[in-house]
Amino acid sequence: MKEVSQENTSGTPTEYLSAPSNLPKREWKNRLFRTIFATAVIFSLLMLLILIIRIITQGIGSIDWQLFTNFASRHPDEAGLKAPLIGTIWMMALTGPISFVLGVGTAIYLEEYAKPNRFTTLIQTNISNLAGVPSVVFGLLGLTLFVRELSMGRSLIAGALTMSLLILPIIVVSSQEALRAVPAELKQASYAMGATTWQTIFKVVLPASVPGILTGTILALSRAIGETAPLIMIGALTYIAFLPESIMSQFTVMPIQIFNWTNRPQEEFHMVAAAGIIVLLVMLLVMNSIAVWIRNKFQRRF
Amino acid sequence: MSDNERPSIRKMIEDKASQKGATNAAEKTMPKLFLICAIISILTTFGIVLTLLFETVTFFSEVSIVEFLTSSEWYPMFSDPDYGIRPLLLGTFTVAAIAMVVAIPVGLAVAIYLSEYASDKKRRTIKPILEVLAGIPTIVYGFFALTFVTPVLQSVIPGLAIYNALSPGLVMGIMIIPMVASLSEDAMSAVPQSMREGAFALGATRLEVSLKVVFPAALSGIIASFVLSISRAIGETMIVTVAGGGSPAQGFDITSSMQTMTAYIVQMSLGDAGFGTTVYYSIYAVGMTLFIFTLVMNILAQFISKRFREEY
Numbered sequence: 001m002k003e004v005s006q007e008n009t010s011g012t013p014t015e016y017l018s019a020p021s022n023l024p025k026r027e028w029k030n031r032l033f034r035t036i037f038a039t040a041v042i043f044s045l046l047m048l049l050i051l052i053i054r055i056i057t058q059g060i061g062s063i064d065w066q067l068f069t070n071f072a073s074r075h076p077d078e079a080g081l082k083a084p085l086i087g088t089i090w091m092m093a094l095t096g097p098i099s100f101v102l103g104v105g106t107a108i109y110l111e112e113y114a115k116p117n118r119f120t121t122l123i124q125t126n127i128s129n130l131a132g133v134p135s136v137v138f139g140l141l142g143l144t145l146f147v148r149e150l151s152m153g154r155s156l157i158a159g160a161l162t163m164s165l166l167i168l169p170i171i172v173v174s175s176q177e178a179l180r181a182v183p184a185e186l187k188q189a190s191y192a193m194g195a196t197t198w199q200t201i202f203k204v205v206l207p208a209s210v211p212g213i214l215t216g217t218i219l220a221l222s223r224a225i226g227e228t229a230p231l232i233m234i235g236a237l238t239y240i241a242f243l244p245e246s247i248m249s250q251f252t253v254m255p256i257q258i259f260n261w262t263n264r265p266q267e268e269f270h271m272v273a274a275a276g277i278i279v280l281l282v283m284l285l286v287m288n289s290i291a292v293w294i295r296n297k298f299q300r301r302f
Numbered sequence: 303m304s305d306n307e308r309p310s311i312r313k314m315i316e317d318k319a320s321q322k323g324a325t326n327a328a329e330k331t332m333p334k335l336f337l338i339c340a341i342i343s344i345l346t347t348f349g350i351v352l353t354l355l356f357e358t359v360t361f362f363s364e365v366s367i368v369e370f371l372t373s374s375e376w377y378p379m380f381s382d383p384d385y386g387i388r389p390l391l392l393g394t395f396t397v398a399a400i401a402m403v404v405a406i407p408v409g410l411a412v413a414i415y416l417s418e419y420a421s422d423k424k425r426r427t428i429k430p431i432l433e434v435l436a437g438i439p440t441i442v443y444g445f446f447a448l449t450f451v452t453p454v455l456q457s458v459i460p461g462l463a464i465y466n467a468l469s470p471g472l473v474m475g476i477m478i479i480p481m482v483a484s485l486s487e488d489a490m491s492a493v494p495q496s497m498r499e500g501a502f503a504l505g506a507t508r509l510e511v512s513l514k515v516v517f518p519a520a521l522s523g524i525i526a527s528f529v530l531s532i533s534r535a536i537g538e539t540m541i542v543t544v545a546g547g548g549s550p551a552q553g554f555d556i557t558s559s560m561q562t563m564t565a566y567i568v569q570m571s572l573g574d575a576g577f578g579t580t581v582y583y584s585i586y587a588v589g590m591t592l593f594i595f596t597l598v599m600n601i602l603a604q605f606i607s608k609r610f611r612e613e614y
Contacts, residue, residue, distance in 0.1 A: 030509040034419055040411030041428060044483075047476045048435045054450050055442070105339030113333045114340075123340050126347050132530070132600035133593065134537025136564050137350060140589045143571070144353040165346045172343065196325055198332045226439025229539040229564070233571050255441045255540075262445045262544055270449050277442050284437065 055281070059274025067275055071241040072257065076268035081276055083240045084257035087156075088225060088283075090244050091253055094160035095167070095224055100217050102164065103171025107213075110172075111179040112201050131169035138166045139233025147234050154235040157247040162230050167220040174216025178209040211298035218291040222284050228255040254280045354593055357586035364580045370587065376550040376561075378570075378581045385584060387591055389550035393560035394592075397471045397542055398535035400556065404475025405531055409482025410524070416483065417490040418512040429484070436480035444544030447473040452545060459557060465547025467560040474541050478531050485530065489523025489607075490516050522610035526603040533599035537592065539564040563592045 062076075070080025106127070114120040142162030152158040182205050190200040206213075231253060240252045254276060261273035362370070365385045373386025412432070416425050452469040456462045462469075493516050501511045517524070547559030548569050561569075570585045 026507050026510070030507040033509045034415075037411045037415035037419060040408045041415050043408060044412055044432060044435065044476070044479050045428070047479075048431065050450075051438070051442075051446050054446065058449070102339050102342055105336045106343055109333070109336035109340040113336060123344060126344055128604070129597065129600055130343060130347060132533055132537075132596055133350065134539065134564065134596055136537070136539045136567050137354075137589055137593050137596075139571070140567070140586060141346070141350045141353055144357065145349055168343060168346070196329050198328050199325070201332075222437065226441065228439070228441045229543075229568055232568055235571070255439055258445065259441050259540070259544065262441070262448060270445075273445055274449075277445060280439065281442070284439075288437070 052281075055274050055277050058271055059276070059278045062271045062275035063278060067272075067279070072252075072260075076266060076272050079261070079269070079272050081254070081257060081279060083243060084252045084254045084276075085279070086243050087236075087240075087251040088253045090156055090247075090251065091160055091163065092221055092225060094156060094247065095163040096217070096221055098160060099164040099167050099171055099220065099224075103168050103217070103220075104175050104213055106168070106172045107175035107179055108201060108206075111176055112197070112205065127169045127172050131173070135166055135227055136229040136233060138162055139230035141165070142230060142234045153248065154250055155248045156244055156251045158234055159231050159236055159251065159253075160247075162234055163224045163227065166227065166230060167224050170220040170223065171217055174219070175209075175213045178212025178216065179205060181212060182208045211294050215291045215295045218287055218294070222287040222291075225283060225287070226255055226280065228259055231256055232259070254283075350593065354586055354590040357583050358590045361580065361583035361587040364583065365587075376566075378584050383580070385580075385587075387563075387588065389552075390561060390563045390566055390588060391591075392554075393467065393546075393551040394536055394562040394564070396551065396554065396556060396560055397467050397474065397546065397562055398532055400468060400471025401474035401478055401535045401538075402528070402532060404472055405478035405482050405535075406528055408475075409479045409527075409531075410486055412479065412483040413486035413490060413524075414512050414517075417487045418508060418516060432480045432483060435477065436484075438477075440477070440538060440540040441544070443473050443477050444470070444541040447541055447545035462557045463547070463559060465545065465549075465559040467546060467551075467556040467558070470541045470545040471556070473545070474535055474538055477538075477541070478534060481534060482527050482531050485527030486520070486524045489520040489527065492523070493519045522607050525610075526607035529599050529603040529606065533596045533603070536599070537564065537596050539568060543568045563588045567592075 066078070067080050068085065069082060070078055071082050072084075073079040106123075110120065110123060114123070139162065142158060142165075146152045146158035146161050147154060150158075152161075186204055186208060187200055190204040195203070236250075236252050236256050240250065244251045258273050258276045258280065261269045261276065264270075370385050370387055372388075373384055374388050375384035375386050376389040377384045416428060420428065447469045448464075451473055452462070452464060452466065455466075455469055455472075456464075459468075497515055497519060498511050501515045506514070542562045542565045546562060546565055548561055548565065549559040551560040552558070566588055567585045570581060576582060
């Protein structure tokens with residue numbers, strides 16, 4: 001591209017040649033701004049680096065076997081992640097299937113069944129607006145609807161339902177994209193063989209789009225795993241010295257335990273919090289790697 | 303096909319006929335099941351609006367709406383409580399403004415670099431790394447703001463309180479950079495290559511192409527990305543809860559604590575408010591205000607990107 005930009009525009013060639021050229025100045029300005037833009041990129045990457053290095057140096061010392069086998073404690077060196085770790089696993093095991101079924105179901109309806117009418121537009125607009133609602137407002141909904149009105153109490157299931165509604169828009173949108181990527185020829189071939197709509201969806205469209213759907217779902221769950229505010233709202237306890245036994249049990253999760261430790265004035269607790277953050281980030285890293293792996297391994301280009 | 307496959311095909315047809323009932327049933331019920339799933343998303347919105355509305359109405363039966371909107375004091379826990387939303391709004395918008403001062407210039411510069419200057423290979427390396435920045439849980443940013451950024455800032459600004467508006471604002475800005483960058487870059491990448499080539503052919507430098515051709519053509523998408531980011535900043539909760547402190551704003555002093563709407567909601571639900579008290583209902587009134595602001599901004603963003611889009 002650079003060769004092309006050597007030309008100037010105004011006047012006839014002779015006029016242009018006789019006029020003093022402003023090109024060096026403009027090229028210099030171009031290089032200057034290029035540097036500024038690149039600096040912005042470096043700044044962002046540097047911030048990420050500082051954040052990660054800072055967390056690791058602060059927390060690595062507190063990572064030992066005890067961290068995973070102990071419950072929370074008043075003594076920083078004995079405090080552990082056992083309850084929140086198990087709580088987070090429970091939470092994901094409940095949120096995953098609920099949000100998957102609801103999200104994929106909605107996406108199938110919108111992409112495969114819905115007619116282009118006002119009701120469909122309403123659902124679609126509604127979903128994009130839900131995606132922009134602050135998570136703390138979902139917490140208020142969960143507190144009122146699940147905890148109080150449906151008297152689920154401050155239980156795992158109340159938390160999981162709140163989380164499912166929170167990540168629903170993400171799953172719907174990514175599943176819709178995956179379904180849309182299935183070429184019409186595949187469906188037409190299926191119909192030509194005499195298959196019904198549902199048979200076509202179940203045996204042709206879904207198998208072809210399942211990598212995309214799974215990737216979207218895992219990424220949505222990795223958003224849920226770090227969400228703190230909605231679960232604080234529904235009253236996930238911060239001090240729990242027992243493991244959840246059923247979906248009606250009280251619980252705590254990783255980000256809430258981290259929040260609790262961060263809020264304490266003692267420096268030692270901040271170190272344990274950093275250790276908890278490392279564990280949380282590793283969990284996120286694993287989930288994202290699985291998502292990327294599924295995408296690369298199974299996704300077919302049509 | 304060999305002969306011995308024929309009976310099996312006949313059998314298949316017979317099997318098909320006998321399964322027809324089941325197939326028909328699936329054909330009829332599946333769309334309904336999926337419709338129910340789709341309706342749940344609508345019910346969620348209704349649920350949010352109705353919950354907020356009901357509890358807010360209860361709140362306004364105890365506190366006058368005029369006081370809520372006009373009083374300049376927010377002291378719900380005093381024996382003679384004041385419920386004026388203004389200090390919370392001030393806190394929310396101040397922190398969001400600080401975040402935008404960081405996120406908009408940096409995010410836009412990153413977007414221009416990625417869309418106009420970077421090679422394909424560079425773009426494909428940098429983008430996923432920036433996405434990591436957006437995927438880190440907000441509680442981690444809150445921790446970072448409180449235990450790293452605030453102490454660093456304190457060494458520069460001596461009067462800075464432990465809980466202040468500046469530090470969470472800056473950290474929130476860093477968190478939002480990828481959002482501005484990614485949405486703006488999408489808008490700029492959508493500008494047709496032929497327009498750039500036309501400008502290059504006329505002798506424009508890369509900077510001139512970026513700022514005078516691509517930027518104006520993508521402006522609606524870029525502005526929409528700003529509006530969405532502001533909405534995100536207003537709704538952000540954990541960073542301000544951890545690092546912003548719990549006292550309502552006393553003027554524009556960003557070196558002291560300025561409670562945001564989100565931080566107030568979390569603080570009260572952590573146990574300060576008993577069920578059924580006026581304070582308890584106040585979190586819904588604040589939640590309603592927050593919901594309205596973010597909803598209006600999201601709709602505004604959609605409107606801008608639709609209404610002012612340049613079609614090529």
